[in-house]
Amino acid sequence: MQEIIMLKYGELSTKKANINFFLKTLKNNINKKLKDYNCNVLYDKGRMYVTNIDSNIDEIIEKLQTIFGIHELVVGYSYNELDFNKIKDIVLELVNTKAFNTFKVQTKRSNKKYPLDSMEISRSVGAHLLKNISNIKVDVHNPDLLINLEIHKDSVVVYFDTYKGIGGYPVGTLGKGLLMLSGGIDSPVAGYLAIKRGVNIHALYFESPPHTSIEAKNKVIELARKLANYNNGIVHLHVINFTNIQEEIYKKAPNDYLITLMRRCMYRISEGVLKRINGQILINGESIGQVASQTLTSMNCINKVVSTPVIRPVACFDKNEIIDIAKKIDTYEISILPFEDCCTIFVPEHPVINPSEEKCIEYEKLYDYESMVKECIFNHEIIKVEETKENKFEDLL
Numbered sequence: 001m002q003e004i005i006m007l008k009y010g011e012l013s014t015k016k017a018n019i020n021f022f023l024k025t026l027k028n029n030i031n032k033k034l035k036d037y038n039c040n041v042l043y044d045k046g047r048m049y050v051t052n053i054d055s056n057i058d059e060i061i062e063k064l065q066t067i068f069g070i071h072e073l074v075v076g077y078s079y080n081e082l083d084f085n086k087i088k089d090i091v092l093e094l095v096n097t098k099a100f101n102t103f104k105v106q107t108k109r110s111n112k113k114y115p116l117d118s119m120e121i122s123r124s125v126g127a128h129l130l131k132n133i134s135n136i137k138v139d140v141h142n143p144d145l146l147i148n149l150e151i152h153k154d155s156v157v158v159y160f161d162t163y164k165g166i167g168g169y170p171v172g173t174l175g176k177g178l179l180m181l182s183g184g185i186d187s188p189v190a191g192y193l194a195i196k197r198g199v200n201i202h203a204l205y206f207e208s209p210p211h212t213s214i215e216a217k218n219k220v221i222e223l224a225r226k227l228a229n230y231n232n233g234i235v236h237l238h239v240i241n242f243t244n245i246q247e248e249i250y251k252k253a254p255n256d257y258l259i260t261l262m263r264r265c266m267y268r269i270s271e272g273v274l275k276r277i278n279g280q281i282l283i284n285g286e287s288i289g290q291v292a293s294q295t296l297t298s299m300n301c302i303n304k305v306v307s308t309p310v311i312r313p314v315a316c317f318d319k320n321e322i323i324d325i326a327k328k329i330d331t332y333e334i335s336i337l338p339f340e341d342c343c344t345i346f347v348p349e350h351p352v353i354n355p356s357e358e359k360c361i362e363y364e365k366l367y368d369y370e371s372m373v374k375e376c377i378f379n380h381e382i383i384k385v386e387e388t389k390e391n392k393f394e395d396l397l
């Protein structure tokens, strides 16, 4: 007998033609995550298995619960045994260690050549338990103990406890995206949701030293580190020095258009960096109506400067819904640290709510944005932010 962890794919199993690509990627992602542990990862079309585990199984489960593509995990006991009388005794022995009054046996049979069908197996194992353990009875609706059996080609797996996985698609199966990552609450959540759909992300942060501080930058690094936890252990953070552009716009363009013009440059730079990393989509934390630059007219006017799809995973979420996810993924406490962001300095008193594209084009003739944008795209710092076990952000408090 050996203790194994069995992983269920959920949504993945609907990928018919290219299921193998999804499963291979999932296996590679699991191997990366469990590189410090002694175990093997095997799979077939129905399940993935972590076997030969000779280290802390709870720790491994916790790690597996940060991997997209796994919908449910179970800790099971695998026996190289198909003799039905022996299987009945195996179940009896395992069940004898548990306290319960009611139970149900549920069987899945991937081995279709097995002489008994699933119903017969469940019924017969149930009868064996009733005969050998006193004061128990069957309850098919709400049992204290659910006994699961899976009959495979040359083994049987018995399991009781199930753990929730985080679902989604394996990271990397859907290509690459660039997340515009600020120090706010929304963009880390947007990043998490994009990774969940199988997108491998890079992140990009605009800083404006000396108007923004090193603490503000460190905060974004720590947010990227939280995301690295889900993004195969690493996030490349592109740090763009935005000071020149911001000061030029501040000096030369009307104050109420400051944010709109600034964001048009942010989009242009982001698209340029995205092309350099061979990515397909931009991702950001915009949410409809949240601030002046996120009215539909504003979004339209800003979005016009790029041709790349811009995915806004939290566009239709209430702030409270976004905060709930931020807490779940542990970014909230970092996001609420009080350091100035480049959007929060130079904020006009009355930003335009319905900006016109024609005016933007007129104002953009007042400064040479093209060369500044180019400089940012081709000349910037890239930090490889790796996941870590310790909670480094406490240093910032």
Ligand code: ATP
Residues within 6 Å of the ligand: 179, 180, 181, 182, 183, 184, 185, 186, 187, 204, 205, 206, 207, 283, 284, 285, 286, 290, 291, 341, 342, 343
């Ligand atoms: P909050 O959670 O407070 O709303 P925010 O980061 O969402 O913070 P917004 O001004 O609403 O701030 O910006 C909208 C989006 O634009 C952000 O979610 C982020 O994707 C992007 N963005 C804003 N500022 C920056 C920045 N300094 N660097 C990178 N991306 C930024």
Ligand code: MG
Residues within 6 Å of the ligand: 184, 186, 285, 286, 287, 290
């Ligand atoms: Mg926001």
